[in-house]
Amino acid sequence: MKYSFITVEGNIGAGKTTLTNLLAQHYNARTVLEEFADNPFLSKFYENQQQYAFPVELFFMAERYKQLKEMIHTKELFQSLTISDYLFTKCLLFAKVTLPEEEFRLYQKLFDIISSQLPFPEILIYLHAPVSKLQANIKKRNRTFEQNIPDEYLFNLQETYTNYIKQHNIKTIFIDASNADFVNNPKHLDVVLNALEKDIESGQHYYSLP
Numbered sequence: 001m002k003y004s005f006i007t008v009e010g011n012i013g014a015g016k017t018t019l020t021n022l023l024a025q026h027y028n029a030r031t032v033l034e035e036f037a038d039n040p041f042l043s044k045f046y047e048n049q050q051q052y053a054f055p056v057e058l059f060f061m062a063e064r065y066k067q068l069k070e071m072i073h074t075k076e077l078f079q080s081l082t083i084s085d086y087l088f089t090k091c092l093l094f095a096k097v098t099l100p101e102e103e104f105r106l107y108q109k110l111f112d113i114i115s116s117q118l119p120f121p122e123i124l125i126y127l128h129a130p131v132s133k134l135q136a137n138i139k140k141r142n143r144t145f146e147q148n149i150p151d152e153y154l155f156n157l158q159e160t161y162t163n164y165i166k167q168h169n170i171k172t173i174f175i176d177a178s179n180a181d182f183v184n185n186p187k188h189l190d191v192v193l194n195a196l197e198k199d200i201e202s203g204q205h206y207y208s209l210p
Helices: 016-027 042-047 049-073 090-098 101-115 131-141 151-167 186-197
Strands: 005-010 030-032 082-084 123-128 172-176 204-208
Touching: 005 016, 016 030, 016 082, 016 123, 016 186, 030 049, 042 049, 049 082, 049 090, 049 101, 090 101, 090 151, 123 151, 123 186, 131 151, 172 186, 186 204
Parallel strands: 005 082, 005 123, 030 082, 123 172, 172 204
Antiparallel strands: none
16 A cells, blocks of 8 residues: 555545445554544534534534544554545535635634644545435434435535535545445445555546446
8 A cells, every 4th residue: 555644535424434444444544533423513503504603613623633633643553554534624615615704714714723734645535426315325324413404505515525626636536426335335345445556646536336
């Protein structure tokens, strides 16, 4: 494995954590996983986005920063590869969708101060699925506070993610996850593993699943 830090990203319900854990098993890698359940504002946010958007995003940024800083300072003796199921920049991307302009400007100042202290992954795996697939996955995993997420919110996040990746020319394995089943279909996981073995220099590289 030529990489030491890989990130799996995608919209809500895209299957980020599932793929991260499968890749970590395959490569005997350390994982850094989003701890969304610890955010005391999250369920309140889905009930009233306008009131709770700023505290929910601020809490997520603080927790992600803490996790990634610990990753830097804690070197695993037998695990040279780390795989995370989130990009730190997602803080800014979600905030751009959820916060009003003045609050977003303040949030961005805080983000800019701390983001420079954190490592950026050498390659990004982005799972892209239609909103109908995301909603089906959200229903299937049955987290109570997620059951009424509007399609429009998911569309906005999807657009914000893809625009960011393309505008910054991030080295990305872009997976069409419309029919993804990484757990039960080994061929789907093989597509990702084979892509990681290729010599990707820059830009976005698109893959479909069989």
